[in-house]
Amino acid sequence: MPGLRDHRGPPALTVPDDVVPDDVVIVGASAGGLAVAEALRRKGYQGGLTLLGAESHPPYDRPPLSKQVLSGVWARERAYLRQADELSALEADFLLGDPAVRLDVAAREVLTASGRLLRARAVVLATGLTPVRFQGQDGLAGVHTLRTMDDALGLREDLLDGGRLVVVGEGVLGAEVAATARGMGVDVTLVGLGDAVLADQLGDLVGGMLTRLHAERGVRLRLGVAVEGLSGSGGRVSGVRLASGELLPAETVVVAIGSRPATGWLHGSGLSVRDGVRCDSRCRAAPGVYAVGDLASWHHEKLDRRLRLENRTNAVEQARIVAANLLGEDRPYLPLPYFWTDQYDAKIQAHGFFPSGARVDVVEGDLEQNRFVALYHRDGKVTGVLGWNMAKAARLHRGRVADAIGD
Amino acid sequence: MNIAVDQDKCCGAGQCALLAPEVFDQGEDDGIVILLNPSPAERFRAAVREAADVCPASAITVDLRP
Structure with a gap:
């Protein structure tokens, strides 16, 4: 990336990966990026913190967009994830309305559309998805x-x-x-x-x-x-x-x-971005570079396969692991996936995996009454639990999926 | 420690009731959060904090002041 070098001043120090960074840049100021920032502060991190957001809105929640925001039941502010005073308490620099356009992995430098050059000891990639x-x-x-x-x-x-x-x-x-x-x-x-x-x-x-x-x-x-x-x-x-x-x-x-991981700005960075940012089991893409949320593909050690999840829960759960690992812990990310959808009066809760061809057994409630819990089985194992207007009962079965994936 | 929940934001995931069942429950059908104890004892602090962190609808607010 010769264009960047000209502006960079002295070369970045080589940081051993086990050292706690004194400066973190988070690229993406939505649920995942914000959750990393908050988790870092909560764990006592006192160094510099910058959140770079492509949009000009303060961090907001996306699931309500297709529901409460679209219908107008909520004003837009209701979907904001934090109040202004909560954001200032984070003591982070929010650079909004300025998308990242390039990453130098070795130097941990991010170039923005407006020409800002941000350098940090660690960079977190949280740019989410782009609709097809x-x-x-x-x-x-x-x-x-x-x-x-x-x-x-x-x-x-x-x-x-x-x-x-x-x-x-x-x-x-x-x-x-x-x-x-x-x-x-x-x-x-x-x-x-x-x-x-x-x-x-x-x-x-x-x-x-x-x-x-x-x-x-x-x-x-x-x-x-x-x-x-x-x-x-x-x-x-x-x-x-x-x-x-x-x-x-x-x-x-x-x-x-459908959507694609928003990794266009990472082409040429040297990171593998074939289906999202390819990370190890610690959500680390390169020394000092981590990814969180919809765009992060990582190795789930318990399942022993690569996953990339596009749901809201994943953003915050993964953020906690990324923050821990940034601060020198060594934690694998082992989630049991969860998503929900609300359509008319149907509230559907989905814990685990729902592979095609799975056997589906209703274990509680009644299909006729639009109120049931179903277990999905494949290869003799429970892979997922689905609740249709039976949220609590579905959650109580969640342990059966966790057992099956060894969590 | 004082806790507030926003039932209008709650999506019924039940993560909170899983992590801190002494503090949070959920409605049987819609799964909406029920706050059992808005000022729980200090020993629940870590679990409550985690529940607020992982809530996929950001429906839990925790004020850690005694």
Whole structure:
């Protein structure tokens, strides 16, 4: 990175990895980045702390974006993770609205879009995900992805203007957006490649129930169909084109077809970023460089395989391990994954893993009453517990998954 | 130590009830947090602190002052 060297002054000291850093730069000021900063302070770390955020909002919570923020039940401030006084108590420099554009791993230097050069003894990568887009969607008004606060507020404005919404993608985000928009009285069509809503994530039984739930609530479902692209006129979207040639007319379109780790700025850094930042079992990508949250791929020692989790719980749990390891502990990250989704009056809790082809047994409650706990089994082991409007009972079964993965 | 919970933010994960069952419980169906003891004894401090840290909805606030 010759461009950086010119500005850098004396060469950075070589830091033995077992030394506590006196300066930490955290790239990403969302749930994971903030949690690392807070955990460091709580553990008594007194050195310099900088959080660099691509967005200009103070740290906020993303799960409410597709629900309470989109529906307007919450004002945006309600989704902020901390009050202003709590942020100042951290004694950290928040550099917001200034995305990182380059990392020098050996020197632990981060270059920002505005030209700031931040050097630290340790760097934490927490830049999250970037939604996948359709080619050409950026030129069309009315087409949205949903990742940021501004995305949610922009989508909300379009929905309030009325008109038909087509949501592309039958995963968690697409399904939540469809449910919230229906609650706002919007005309919604949900299109997806899968045969049932969330079937890829939770299997056919739960997928079938969710699909029926959306249909009952008036969502038009076009499942098992491929989308070819978007149509527009006069710079505004007019519909979604299916591979069959059919056009689904729409004034607003949400593209929720997945995300990629936001590692574009790390190309050329020397870090391995094929599917997220490749870390060891300690969430360390290189000496003095750690990754946390959606973009971190690490080796789960108990499962003996590489994982990368895109959920809110992972961000804070992993942050605690990263903070500990930054301060000289040597802790592997061994989580039992957990996510939840709220759609209409269904509150779904998912602990563990839900592999395709798993056997699903209802162990409490009743499918007919939309209130049950199901265990997922594969190869003779319990891999996951799912609660549908039975959150507490589901949590009480969580230990069975933990036992099976050896936690 | 004083604890406050925001039931409106709670997502029903139940991590708090797992970590500090003497202090937190959750509703049977929606899983929403129930604060059993807003001023628990000092011996629960570490567990309460961890519960607040890992709460995926940031619904728990802890004031560590006695």
